[in-house]
Amino acid sequence: MTRMLKKSLESILSPKESEELISAFDQIGDIIIVRIPESLLSKKKIIGETLLDDVKIARSVFCQASAVEGDFRTRNLEIIAGEDNTETEYREFGCKFIVDVENAFFSPRLSTERDRIANMIQDGEIMTNMFAGVGMFSIIAAKKKKCTVYSLDINPIASKLCEKNIKLNKLAGQVISINGDATQIINEQLVDKSDRTLMLLPERSDEFLESAIRTTKNKGIIHYYSHIHADKKSDAGKLSEEHYLQVTPVKSEILGSKIVRPVGPRYYQTVVDVKIFK
Numbered sequence: 588m589t590r591m592l593k594k595s596l597e598s599i600l601s602p603k604e605s606e607e608l609i610s611a612f613d614q615i616g617d618i619i620i621v622r623i624p625e626s627l628l629s630k631k632k633i634i635g636e637t638l639l640d641d642v643k644i645a646r647s648v649f650c651q652a653s654a655v656e657g658d659f660r661t662r663n664l665e666i667i668a669g670e671d672n673t674e675t676e677y678r679e680f681g682c683k684f685i686v687d688v689e690n691a692f693f694s695p696r697l698s699t700e701r702d703r704i705a706n707m708i709q710d711g712e713i714m715t716n717m718f719a720g721v722g723m724f725s726i727i728a729a730k731k732k733k734c735t736v737y738s739l740d741i742n743p744i745a746s747k748l749c750e751k752n753i754k755l756n757k758l759a760g761q762v763i764s765i766n767g768d769a770t771q772i773i774n775e776q777l778v779d780k781s782d783r784t785l786m787l788l789p790e791r792s793d794e795f796l797e798s799a800i801r802t803t804k805n806k807g808i809i810h811y812y813s814h815i816h817a818d819k820k821s822d823a824g825k826l827s828e829e830h831y832l833q834v835t836p837v838k839s840e841i842l843g844s845k846i847v848r849p850v851g852p853r854y855y856q857t858v859v860d861v862k863i864f865k
């Protein structure tokens with residue numbers, strides 16, 4: 588795919604320019620999203636048309652017009668070629684999802700982590716997914732094991748799509764989509780409920796750690812995500828473990844940690860898996 592794209596862009600971009608463009612390129616179902624650097628903005632229409640022509644299944648090409656931002660972790664997209672529709676169907680690990688690439692958070696770059704979590708979950712477990720988006724982690728885990736997942740999100744569009752995705756994957760009753768603030772929902776309905784809690788809002792994990800602990804049973808597991816600066820990549824996991832141990836108010840056993848994905852120069856999204864004792 589990458590080689591084919593480079594070939595198509597050869598006539599309009601220099602090799603360095605096309606390299607840069609392709610590293611910032613996502614294909615989600617029949618939608619392509621590119622981040623176009625300032626220096627290439629004057630060529631955005633031709634870039635869009637070229638991609639649309641060459642990627643056979645593409646229906647729309649969008650250019651990312653803002654960073655992922657705000658409470659809903661969404662981004663503004665500008666149509667540069669094809670149909671202006673931000674909803675598409677996406678498949679991952681045998682599950683089908685309707686996603687809206689502009690109005691609800693979604694990233695194909697978390698698929699390895701989704702698979703890791705789905706492989707850890709056991710039959711009979713209850714999981715609270717505090718920041719579930721359109722239900723990616725919840726549905727992939729519930730398709731694999733006979734677990735129950737509370738799938739919370741504050742963005743009404745994400746929660747609605749999660750409900751659609753539950754039906755699409757025939758998981759009614761096994762995955763439960765609840766719209767609202769995770770702290771409030773946990774306090775009202777989910778205290779001491781979960782064997783496993785996912786908190787994939789890495790920028791604000793410390794703010795929500797007490798709620799994560801509140802929904803998790805004694806000896807339950809929390810997957811604590813964060814963003815961490817590390818000069819050496821190999822230090823990122825250990826640094827996040829140290830950070831977790833500094834901020835947690837409960838006795839915890841660290842089960843492991845790893846980099847989920849790089850998010851900038853010497854800047855990483857990490858996960859620390861911990862067992863808590865209440």
Ligand SMILES: C[S@@+](CC[C@H](N)C(=O)[O-])C[C@H]1O[C@@H](n2cnc3c(N)ncnc32)[C@H](O)[C@@H]1O
Nearest residue numbers: 658659692718719720723740741742768769787
């Ligand atoms: C990084 S995304 C989660 C990604 C998701 N787990 C996935 O795999 O696609 C963070 C999500 O947290 C939601 N969010 C932000 N603040 C929240 C809150 N206070 N309570 C519940 N959800 C919240 C956002 O709407 C967003 O969908």
